[in-house]
Amino acid sequence: MRHLALALVGSIAPTAMALADSTQATCILSRDHSTVPSERGTCRFSQSQGNVNVRFNSWAFRFPSDEQGVTYQRSHSPAGISFRREGQYTLQVLWQQSRNVIPKPKYWASHNIFLGRWQGQSTAGRAVLDVLSVEPNRVRWGNKANGICDSDYSVKTLPSVPGGHDPDQLVPSRKPTERGYAITRLTLKPKPCSTGAAVIQLALPLDHSDHLKVVTYGADGTTIGHYGMVYRLP
Structure with a gap:
Protein backbone atom coordinates (compact mmCIF):
# COMPACT_ATOMS: atom_id res chain seq x y z
CA MET A 1 0.00 0.00 0.00
CA ARG A 2 2.85 2.39 0.76
CA HIS A 3 4.35 1.81 -2.71
CA LEU A 4 0.94 2.39 -4.30
CA ALA A 5 0.51 5.65 -2.38
CA LEU A 6 3.95 6.80 -3.46
CA ALA A 7 3.00 6.28 -7.10
CA LEU A 8 -0.18 8.27 -6.62
CA VAL A 9 1.47 11.31 -5.09
CA GLY A 10 4.06 11.39 -7.85
CA SER A 11 6.75 13.97 -7.27
CA ILE A 12 7.12 13.49 -3.53
CA ALA A 13 10.70 12.52 -2.67
CA PRO A 14 12.92 12.44 0.41
CA THR A 15 14.81 15.69 0.96
CA ALA A 16 16.67 17.50 3.68
CA MET A 17 14.44 20.16 5.21
CA ALA A 18 15.59 23.77 4.98
CA LEU A 19 16.00 25.39 8.35
CA ARG A 40 -3.90 14.22 8.84
CA GLY A 41 -1.25 15.03 11.42
CA THR A 42 1.58 17.25 12.57
CA GLY A 50 9.73 31.21 -1.88
CA ASN A 51 10.78 27.54 -2.11
CA VAL A 52 8.67 25.37 0.21
CA ASN A 53 9.48 22.03 1.83
CA VAL A 54 6.98 20.11 3.95
CA ARG A 55 7.93 17.07 6.03
CA PHE A 56 4.80 15.05 6.84
CA ASN A 57 4.91 11.49 8.22
CA SER A 58 7.18 9.58 5.79
CA TRP A 59 6.68 12.13 3.00
CA ALA A 60 8.95 15.02 2.06
CA PHE A 61 7.21 17.46 -0.31
CA ARG A 62 9.05 20.00 -2.46
CA PHE A 63 7.36 23.02 -4.03
CA PRO A 64 9.94 25.16 -5.91
CA SER A 65 8.84 28.76 -6.43
CA ASP A 66 9.65 28.69 -10.15
CA GLU A 67 7.23 25.76 -10.66
CA GLN A 68 4.23 27.50 -9.09
CA GLY A 69 1.40 27.66 -11.61
CA VAL A 70 3.20 25.08 -13.78
CA THR A 71 3.49 21.78 -11.90
CA TYR A 72 1.34 22.81 -8.92
CA GLN A 73 -1.14 25.45 -7.74
CA ARG A 74 -0.72 27.32 -4.46
CA SER A 75 -3.50 29.15 -2.62
CA HIS A 76 -3.63 31.01 0.69
CA SER A 77 -6.23 31.60 3.39
CA PRO A 78 -6.06 32.87 6.99
CA ALA A 79 -5.98 29.21 8.10
CA GLY A 80 -2.96 28.22 6.02
CA ILE A 81 -1.71 27.24 2.54
CA SER A 82 -2.93 24.64 0.06
CA PHE A 83 -0.75 22.98 -2.59
CA ARG A 84 -2.42 21.06 -5.42
CA ARG A 85 -0.90 18.88 -8.12
CA GLU A 86 -3.71 18.21 -10.60
CA GLY A 87 -4.57 14.52 -10.87
CA GLN A 88 -2.25 13.58 -8.00
CA TYR A 89 -2.98 15.12 -4.60
CA THR A 90 -3.82 18.18 -2.50
CA LEU A 91 -1.75 19.05 0.55
CA GLN A 92 -3.22 21.49 3.08
CA VAL A 93 -0.86 23.14 5.56
CA LEU A 94 -2.81 24.63 8.48
CA TRP A 95 -1.12 27.03 10.89
CA GLN A 96 -1.15 26.30 14.57
CA GLN A 97 -3.86 28.18 16.47
CA GLY A 120 6.79 46.62 -8.75
CA GLN A 121 8.99 48.58 -11.12
CA SER A 122 12.04 47.21 -12.92
CA THR A 123 15.60 48.53 -12.85
CA ALA A 124 18.33 47.40 -15.27
CA GLY A 125 16.07 44.68 -16.57
CA ARG A 126 15.50 43.12 -13.13
CA ALA A 127 12.32 43.41 -11.06
CA VAL A 128 13.08 45.19 -7.78
CA LEU A 129 9.90 44.28 -5.93
CA ASP A 130 8.11 41.92 -8.33
CA VAL A 131 4.53 41.38 -7.08
CA LEU A 132 3.44 42.66 -3.67
CA SER A 133 0.41 40.75 -2.37
CA VAL A 134 -1.47 42.16 0.64
CA GLU A 135 -4.11 39.80 2.06
CA PRO A 136 -6.11 40.18 5.31
CA ASN A 137 -3.66 37.93 7.18
CA ARG A 138 -0.65 37.50 4.86
CA VAL A 139 1.71 39.83 3.03
CA ARG A 140 4.14 38.60 0.36
CA TRP A 141 6.67 40.36 -1.86
CA GLY A 142 10.16 40.06 -3.30
CA ASN A 143 12.00 38.07 -5.94
CA LYS A 144 14.69 35.40 -6.23
CA ALA A 145 17.51 37.92 -6.48
CA ASN A 146 16.62 39.93 -3.37
CA GLY A 147 14.72 37.33 -1.34
CA ILE A 148 11.01 36.67 -0.77
CA CYS A 149 9.00 37.61 2.33
CA ASP A 150 5.79 35.76 3.27
CA SER A 151 4.33 36.52 6.70
CA ASP A 152 1.40 37.42 8.91
CA TYR A 153 1.55 40.92 10.37
CA SER A 154 0.21 43.49 12.79
CA VAL A 155 -1.12 46.85 11.57
CA LYS A 156 -0.36 50.45 12.54
CA THR A 157 -2.11 53.27 10.67
CA LEU A 158 -0.24 56.58 10.49
CA PRO A 159 -1.96 59.97 10.19
CA SER A 160 -2.33 61.41 6.71
CA VAL A 161 0.09 64.27 6.11
CA PRO A 162 -0.55 66.90 3.38
CA GLY A 163 2.29 68.34 1.36
CA GLY A 164 3.07 65.58 -1.10
CA HIS A 165 5.03 63.14 1.08
CA ASP A 166 4.72 60.84 4.04
CA PRO A 167 6.32 61.71 7.40
CA ASP A 168 9.79 60.23 7.00
CA GLN A 169 10.79 58.61 3.72
CA LEU A 170 9.14 59.81 0.52
CA VAL A 171 10.57 62.72 -1.48
CA PRO A 172 8.53 65.94 -1.16
CA SER A 173 6.92 67.46 -4.22
CA ARG A 174 8.89 70.28 -5.86
CA LYS A 175 5.77 72.44 -5.91
CA PRO A 176 3.44 73.17 -2.99
CA THR A 177 0.55 70.70 -2.91
CA GLU A 178 -2.23 69.63 -0.62
CA ARG A 179 -1.87 66.03 -1.74
CA GLY A 180 -2.01 63.62 1.19
CA TYR A 181 -1.31 59.92 1.68
CA ALA A 182 -3.04 57.12 3.51
CA ILE A 183 -0.17 55.39 5.31
CA THR A 184 0.04 52.06 7.10
CA ARG A 185 2.89 50.02 8.55
CA LEU A 186 2.75 46.23 8.65
CA THR A 187 5.05 44.64 11.24
CA LEU A 188 5.86 41.07 10.23
CA LYS A 189 4.88 38.36 12.72
CA PRO A 190 6.08 36.22 14.37
CA LYS A 191 9.53 37.44 13.22
CA PRO A 192 11.29 39.42 10.46
CA CYS A 193 11.71 37.67 7.11
CA SER A 194 15.00 36.18 5.95
CA THR A 195 15.94 39.40 4.10
CA GLY A 196 16.02 41.30 7.41
CA ALA A 197 12.83 43.27 6.71
CA ALA A 198 10.68 43.59 9.84
CA VAL A 199 8.26 46.33 8.75
CA ILE A 200 6.75 47.25 5.38
CA GLN A 201 5.31 50.74 4.99
CA LEU A 202 2.61 51.40 2.37
CA ALA A 203 1.65 54.93 1.32
CA LEU A 204 -1.29 55.47 -1.05
CA PRO A 205 -2.07 58.95 -2.47
CA LEU A 206 -5.56 60.13 -1.52
CA ASP A 207 -6.43 61.18 -5.07
CA HIS A 208 -7.70 57.85 -6.47
CA SER A 209 -4.21 56.92 -7.69
CA ASP A 210 -3.48 53.34 -8.69
CA HIS A 211 -0.01 53.16 -7.13
CA LEU A 212 1.63 52.74 -3.74
CA LYS A 213 4.96 53.98 -2.46
CA VAL A 214 6.70 51.25 -0.48
CA VAL A 215 9.48 51.33 2.13
CA THR A 216 10.78 48.43 4.24
CA TYR A 217 12.61 48.66 7.59
CA GLY A 218 14.74 46.38 9.73
CA ALA A 219 13.90 45.55 13.34
CA ASP A 220 16.06 48.48 14.50
CA GLY A 221 14.19 50.97 12.29
CA THR A 222 16.82 51.33 9.58
CA THR A 223 15.67 51.45 5.97
CA ILE A 224 16.05 48.13 4.16
CA GLY A 225 14.43 49.02 0.84
CA HIS A 226 12.85 52.09 -0.81
CA TYR A 227 10.87 50.78 -3.77
CA GLY A 228 9.14 53.84 -5.18
CA MET A 229 5.91 53.32 -7.10
CA VAL A 230 4.10 49.98 -7.12
CA TYR A 231 1.05 49.72 -9.37
CA ARG A 232 -2.20 47.91 -8.64
CA LEU A 233 -2.84 44.77 -10.69
CA PRO A 234 -6.33 43.77 -11.91
Whole structure:
Protein backbone atom coordinates (compact mmCIF):
# COMPACT_ATOMS: atom_id res chain seq x y z
CA MET A 1 0.00 0.00 0.00
CA ARG A 2 2.85 2.39 0.76
CA HIS A 3 4.35 1.81 -2.71
CA LEU A 4 0.94 2.39 -4.30
CA ALA A 5 0.51 5.65 -2.38
CA LEU A 6 3.95 6.80 -3.46
CA ALA A 7 3.00 6.28 -7.10
CA LEU A 8 -0.18 8.27 -6.62
CA VAL A 9 1.47 11.31 -5.09
CA GLY A 10 4.06 11.39 -7.85
CA SER A 11 6.75 13.97 -7.27
CA ILE A 12 7.12 13.49 -3.53
CA ALA A 13 10.70 12.52 -2.67
CA PRO A 14 12.92 12.44 0.41
CA THR A 15 14.81 15.69 0.96
CA ALA A 16 16.67 17.50 3.68
CA MET A 17 14.44 20.16 5.21
CA ALA A 18 15.59 23.77 4.98
CA LEU A 19 16.00 25.39 8.35
CA ALA A 20 15.01 28.92 7.33
CA ASP A 21 11.49 30.10 8.22
CA SER A 22 10.55 26.69 9.64
CA THR A 23 7.44 26.12 11.73
CA GLN A 24 5.23 23.31 12.98
CA ALA A 25 1.78 23.00 11.40
CA THR A 26 -1.05 20.53 10.78
CA CYS A 27 -1.16 18.83 7.37
CA ILE A 28 -3.94 17.06 5.47
CA LEU A 29 -2.95 14.98 2.43
CA SER A 30 -5.79 14.00 0.04
CA ARG A 31 -5.05 11.89 -3.05
CA ASP A 32 -7.01 12.29 -6.27
CA HIS A 33 -8.90 9.30 -7.72
CA SER A 34 -7.94 7.01 -4.84
CA THR A 35 -9.68 5.03 -2.13
CA VAL A 36 -6.74 5.69 0.23
CA PRO A 37 -8.08 7.76 3.16
CA SER A 38 -6.77 11.27 3.73
CA GLU A 39 -3.82 11.56 6.11
CA ARG A 40 -3.90 14.22 8.84
CA GLY A 41 -1.25 15.03 11.42
CA THR A 42 1.58 17.25 12.57
CA CYS A 43 4.05 18.38 9.91
CA ARG A 44 7.02 20.71 9.55
CA PHE A 45 6.72 23.61 7.06
CA SER A 46 9.87 25.34 5.82
CA GLN A 47 10.24 28.18 3.31
CA SER A 48 13.35 29.81 1.90
CA GLN A 49 13.20 32.45 -0.89
CA GLY A 50 9.73 31.21 -1.88
CA ASN A 51 10.78 27.54 -2.11
CA VAL A 52 8.67 25.37 0.21
CA ASN A 53 9.48 22.03 1.83
CA VAL A 54 6.98 20.11 3.95
CA ARG A 55 7.93 17.07 6.03
CA PHE A 56 4.80 15.05 6.84
CA ASN A 57 4.91 11.49 8.22
CA SER A 58 7.18 9.58 5.79
CA TRP A 59 6.68 12.13 3.00
CA ALA A 60 8.95 15.02 2.06
CA PHE A 61 7.21 17.46 -0.31
CA ARG A 62 9.05 20.00 -2.46
CA PHE A 63 7.36 23.02 -4.03
CA PRO A 64 9.94 25.16 -5.91
CA SER A 65 8.84 28.76 -6.43
CA ASP A 66 9.65 28.69 -10.15
CA GLU A 67 7.23 25.76 -10.66
CA GLN A 68 4.23 27.50 -9.09
CA GLY A 69 1.40 27.66 -11.61
CA VAL A 70 3.20 25.08 -13.78
CA THR A 71 3.49 21.78 -11.90
CA TYR A 72 1.34 22.81 -8.92
CA GLN A 73 -1.14 25.45 -7.74
CA ARG A 74 -0.72 27.32 -4.46
CA SER A 75 -3.50 29.15 -2.62
CA HIS A 76 -3.63 31.01 0.69
CA SER A 77 -6.23 31.60 3.39
CA PRO A 78 -6.06 32.87 6.99
CA ALA A 79 -5.98 29.21 8.10
CA GLY A 80 -2.96 28.22 6.02
CA ILE A 81 -1.71 27.24 2.54
CA SER A 82 -2.93 24.64 0.06
CA PHE A 83 -0.75 22.98 -2.59
CA ARG A 84 -2.42 21.06 -5.42
CA ARG A 85 -0.90 18.88 -8.12
CA GLU A 86 -3.71 18.21 -10.60
CA GLY A 87 -4.57 14.52 -10.87
CA GLN A 88 -2.25 13.58 -8.00
CA TYR A 89 -2.98 15.12 -4.60
CA THR A 90 -3.82 18.18 -2.50
CA LEU A 91 -1.75 19.05 0.55
CA GLN A 92 -3.22 21.49 3.08
CA VAL A 93 -0.86 23.14 5.56
CA LEU A 94 -2.81 24.63 8.48
CA TRP A 95 -1.12 27.03 10.89
CA GLN A 96 -1.15 26.30 14.57
CA GLN A 97 -3.86 28.18 16.47
CA SER A 98 -1.31 30.50 18.08
CA ARG A 99 -0.40 31.84 14.61
CA ASN A 100 -3.93 31.78 13.22
CA VAL A 101 -5.11 35.29 13.99
CA ILE A 102 -3.21 38.48 14.77
CA PRO A 103 -5.72 41.20 15.69
CA LYS A 104 -6.20 43.76 12.90
CA PRO A 105 -8.36 46.91 12.81
CA LYS A 106 -12.05 46.05 12.41
CA TYR A 107 -12.19 47.54 8.91
CA TRP A 108 -9.05 45.78 7.68
CA ALA A 109 -10.53 42.75 5.91
CA SER A 110 -13.54 44.50 4.30
CA HIS A 111 -12.84 48.22 3.74
CA ASN A 112 -9.15 48.35 3.06
CA ILE A 113 -7.57 50.25 0.16
CA PHE A 114 -4.24 48.45 0.59
CA LEU A 115 -5.49 44.90 -0.01
CA GLY A 116 -4.75 43.34 -3.39
CA ARG A 117 -1.83 42.64 -5.71
CA TRP A 118 0.68 45.30 -6.76
CA GLN A 119 3.36 45.17 -9.45
CA GLY A 120 6.79 46.62 -8.75
CA GLN A 121 8.99 48.58 -11.12
CA SER A 122 12.04 47.21 -12.92
CA THR A 123 15.60 48.53 -12.85
CA ALA A 124 18.33 47.40 -15.27
CA GLY A 125 16.07 44.68 -16.57
CA ARG A 126 15.50 43.12 -13.13
CA ALA A 127 12.32 43.41 -11.06
CA VAL A 128 13.08 45.19 -7.78
CA LEU A 129 9.90 44.28 -5.93
CA ASP A 130 8.11 41.92 -8.33
CA VAL A 131 4.53 41.38 -7.08
CA LEU A 132 3.44 42.66 -3.67
CA SER A 133 0.41 40.75 -2.37
CA VAL A 134 -1.47 42.16 0.64
CA GLU A 135 -4.11 39.80 2.06
CA PRO A 136 -6.11 40.18 5.31
CA ASN A 137 -3.66 37.93 7.18
CA ARG A 138 -0.65 37.50 4.86
CA VAL A 139 1.71 39.83 3.03
CA ARG A 140 4.14 38.60 0.36
CA TRP A 141 6.67 40.36 -1.86
CA GLY A 142 10.16 40.06 -3.30
CA ASN A 143 12.00 38.07 -5.94
CA LYS A 144 14.69 35.40 -6.23
CA ALA A 145 17.51 37.92 -6.48
CA ASN A 146 16.62 39.93 -3.37
CA GLY A 147 14.72 37.33 -1.34
CA ILE A 148 11.01 36.67 -0.77
CA CYS A 149 9.00 37.61 2.33
CA ASP A 150 5.79 35.76 3.27
CA SER A 151 4.33 36.52 6.70
CA ASP A 152 1.40 37.42 8.91
CA TYR A 153 1.55 40.92 10.37
CA SER A 154 0.21 43.49 12.79
CA VAL A 155 -1.12 46.85 11.57
CA LYS A 156 -0.36 50.45 12.54
CA THR A 157 -2.11 53.27 10.67
CA LEU A 158 -0.24 56.58 10.49
CA PRO A 159 -1.96 59.97 10.19
CA SER A 160 -2.33 61.41 6.71
CA VAL A 161 0.09 64.27 6.11
CA PRO A 162 -0.55 66.90 3.38
CA GLY A 163 2.29 68.34 1.36
CA GLY A 164 3.07 65.58 -1.10
CA HIS A 165 5.03 63.14 1.08
CA ASP A 166 4.72 60.84 4.04
CA PRO A 167 6.32 61.71 7.40
CA ASP A 168 9.79 60.23 7.00
CA GLN A 169 10.79 58.61 3.72
CA LEU A 170 9.14 59.81 0.52
CA VAL A 171 10.57 62.72 -1.48
CA PRO A 172 8.53 65.94 -1.16
CA SER A 173 6.92 67.46 -4.22
CA ARG A 174 8.89 70.28 -5.86
CA LYS A 175 5.77 72.44 -5.91
CA PRO A 176 3.44 73.17 -2.99
CA THR A 177 0.55 70.70 -2.91
CA GLU A 178 -2.23 69.63 -0.62
CA ARG A 179 -1.87 66.03 -1.74
CA GLY A 180 -2.01 63.62 1.19
CA TYR A 181 -1.31 59.92 1.68
CA ALA A 182 -3.04 57.12 3.51
CA ILE A 183 -0.17 55.39 5.31
CA THR A 184 0.04 52.06 7.10
CA ARG A 185 2.89 50.02 8.55
CA LEU A 186 2.75 46.23 8.65
CA THR A 187 5.05 44.64 11.24
CA LEU A 188 5.86 41.07 10.23
CA LYS A 189 4.88 38.36 12.72
CA PRO A 190 6.08 36.22 14.37
CA LYS A 191 9.53 37.44 13.22
CA PRO A 192 11.29 39.42 10.46
CA CYS A 193 11.71 37.67 7.11
CA SER A 194 15.00 36.18 5.95
CA THR A 195 15.94 39.40 4.10
CA GLY A 196 16.02 41.30 7.41
CA ALA A 197 12.83 43.27 6.71
CA ALA A 198 10.68 43.59 9.84
CA VAL A 199 8.26 46.33 8.75
CA ILE A 200 6.75 47.25 5.38
CA GLN A 201 5.31 50.74 4.99
CA LEU A 202 2.61 51.40 2.37
CA ALA A 203 1.65 54.93 1.32
CA LEU A 204 -1.29 55.47 -1.05
CA PRO A 205 -2.07 58.95 -2.47
CA LEU A 206 -5.56 60.13 -1.52
CA ASP A 207 -6.43 61.18 -5.07
CA HIS A 208 -7.70 57.85 -6.47
CA SER A 209 -4.21 56.92 -7.69
CA ASP A 210 -3.48 53.34 -8.69
CA HIS A 211 -0.01 53.16 -7.13
CA LEU A 212 1.63 52.74 -3.74
CA LYS A 213 4.96 53.98 -2.46
CA VAL A 214 6.70 51.25 -0.48
CA VAL A 215 9.48 51.33 2.13
CA THR A 216 10.78 48.43 4.24
CA TYR A 217 12.61 48.66 7.59
CA GLY A 218 14.74 46.38 9.73
CA ALA A 219 13.90 45.55 13.34
CA ASP A 220 16.06 48.48 14.50
CA GLY A 221 14.19 50.97 12.29
CA THR A 222 16.82 51.33 9.58
CA THR A 223 15.67 51.45 5.97
CA ILE A 224 16.05 48.13 4.16
CA GLY A 225 14.43 49.02 0.84
CA HIS A 226 12.85 52.09 -0.81
CA TYR A 227 10.87 50.78 -3.77
CA GLY A 228 9.14 53.84 -5.18
CA MET A 229 5.91 53.32 -7.10
CA VAL A 230 4.10 49.98 -7.12
CA TYR A 231 1.05 49.72 -9.37
CA ARG A 232 -2.20 47.91 -8.64
CA LEU A 233 -2.84 44.77 -10.69
CA PRO A 234 -6.33 43.77 -11.91
